[in-house]
Amino acid sequence: MTERKDSNIWPGLSYDDAIAARAWLKALGFEDGTLVQGDDGTAVHHSEMLWPEGGRVMVSTRGTETGSDFDTTPGSGQIYVVTADPDAVWQRARELGAQVVRDLADSDYGSRGFSIKDTEGNRWSFGTYAG
Numbered sequence: 001m002t003e004r005k006d007s008n009i010w011p012g013l014s015y016d017d018a019i020a021a022r023a024w025l026k027a028l029g030f031e032d033g034t035l036v037q038g039d040d041g042t043a044v045h046h047s048e049m050l051w052p053e054g055g056r057v058m059v060s061t062r063g064t065e066t067g068s069d070f071d072t073t074p075g076s077g078q079i080y081v082v083t084a085d086p087d088a089v090w091q092r093a094r095e096l097g098a099q100v101v102r103d104l105a106d107s108d109y110g111s112r113g114f115s116i117k118d119t120e121g122n123r124w125s126f127g128t129y130a131g
Contacts, residue, residue: 010048012058012070013077015120018044021059024118025049028092029083030057038064051081075121082130086113089126 015021019042026032026049033048033056043061050056057079062071083089090104093116101115101123113127 008055010056010058011077011079012060012072013079013122014060014062014071016062016074017120018047018059018061021118021120022047022049024096025057025059027096028124029089051083053083055081075117077122078125079122080125080127082128083126084128086126086128090114093126 013021022032022044030049030051033050034046035044036046037044043064045060045064047059048056049059060070062074086104093114098116098118101117102125104112104114106112107129109129111127111129113125113129115123115125117123
């Protein structure tokens with residue numbers, strides 16, 4: 001695991017299949033971070049996926065003992081990820097067969113990006129706009 005300290009916002013999402021969600025995020029370019037599982041090895045009580053350009057997202061299994069206080073409704077999450085290379089992430093998303101919400105395009109405010117949905121319906125936007 002990479003040693004670093006992110007002091008920005010860390011969004012959290014809960015999934016019916018958090019292991020599959022972590023694999024999906026890894027295929028998009030996230031890196032494995034902390035992973036705390038239950039004794040059965042399927043429930044994820046706490047985990048972090050690291051974006052190589054900075055930031056992270058927490059992923060847990062919906063309804064776990066520790067995760068239930070932070071459960072999100074399936075498909076209710078909306079995450080924006082800043083990237084210097086949205087074209088590369090777009091290509092990985094297409095290879096995954098991700099459901100496209102908004103095609104890769106340049107915006108009138110100077111960003112280049114796109115939006116997709118993960119396997120449980122959460123919306124992920126990737127773009128160059130960093131504020």
